[in-house]
Amino acid sequence: MQTAPDAGLDRAFLQQVEADVRRALAEDVGSGDLTAALVPEGQTARAGIVCREAAVICGQPWVMATLGQVAPSAVATWHVADGGRCTPGQTVVEFTGPARGLLTAERTCLNFLQTLSAVATSTALHVAAVAGTGAAILDTRKTIPGLRVAQKYAVRCGGGRNHRMGLYDAILIKENHIAAAGGLGAAFAAARRHGAQARFIQVEVETLDQLEEALQAGVAMVLLDNMPIERIRSAVRMAAGRCSLEVSGGVTLARLRELAETGVDRISVGALIKDIRAIDFSMRFQAAPVERTRGAAAPA
Known part of the structure; x- marks a missing residue:
């Protein structure tokens, strides 16, 4: 053949x-x-x-x-x-x-x-909507069960980037992990101890106080979860390049350009895969x- x-x-x-x-x-x-x-x-x-x-x-x-x-x-x-x-x-x-x-x-x-x-x-x-801003478009784990490799390959064909493939290749510390571990600092410290095989360690924050705590702990990758646009702008100013910032949650094509122009590094979009025609x-x-x-x- x-x-x-x-x-x-x-x-x-x-x-x-x-x-x-x-x-x-x-x-x-x-x-x-x-x-x-x-x-x-x-x-x-x-x-x-x-x-x-x-x-x-x-x-x-x-x-x-x-x-x-x-x-x-x-x-x-x-x-x-x-x-x-x-x-x-x-x-x-x-x-x-x-x-x-x-x-x-x-x-x-x-x-x-x-x-x-x-x-x-x-x-x-x-990807076209954020052209020239410096922000990268990433996928999420919201894939059709059994077709994750295929759909993440498709994201790359469209000019986007892949986030983690699954729970096994990178660490994303989310709200429930923080609560279960006893706080952001404790969760991040545990990740540093046990995450030697992880491609990256990322911490999700919902407030500017949490962002400050993450910066003080030395977190290199922060995900800003469902933040309003003004809080995202404040987060970019606060981080001042000390960590990579990613926006996630409630991202639509209509507001994508505005989000990218805040100065964040990455925008993860579940709709790339789960809301397709x-x-x-x-x-x-x-x-x-x-x-x-x-x-x-x-x-x-």
Whole structure:
């Protein structure tokens, strides 16, 4: 099978893609595609996936993995790479291969493309809204269960950055952690003792007094949670570059520019992933088959 370029995609990532596709095919195909079985076994075909609207494309590794599992002899030609923009009505990828396999792969391919392109497109809109301010757009852990790697990849395709992948790779001390640990200082001290493997330690604050306490404790990354705009401006002045400041909570596209212009370093936006509208894709087959063969192999 002709594969999509995967520069920068490590082995663990590609294994996760394969696992995502296996789950998707298991719930869709189950014991077999009863409708695709109506097509003669040796028939080959050409098909293309068209995007019906302007979008940032994302999902190529998942599409290629789907073909690899149900139509391994298929050949794919991509016209828009992940992270690239398409225009309404543009064909983003064309396939040549076994008709049965392409029919079986159709819905799984489209599901991944419509969801991941939606995340990438939404992210690109948010990134554009803060252009020139110096603020970075980050995602959150508010992902569809089982698709975190996929959706965080889509955020990167849209020009955003990933926050922590999960609870295992970084420490974010939130309100409940502070209460359970006996205070902000105690929670941060415990994190420094036990967080050697964490990529970063971040503390969430809700008031300027908490921010001052975090600064006095030597916290390098602070998350300003659900603060009104004037309090965020005061926080930036108070921090004066002594720590990295991130805004989270109640962030909308409409107020994103105003938040970025306060001088914060990062803005995390749950809506990038959880409030998306699927991008409109469809797969179209040629009216006539490419050829009929006794075997299942597609032409080179």
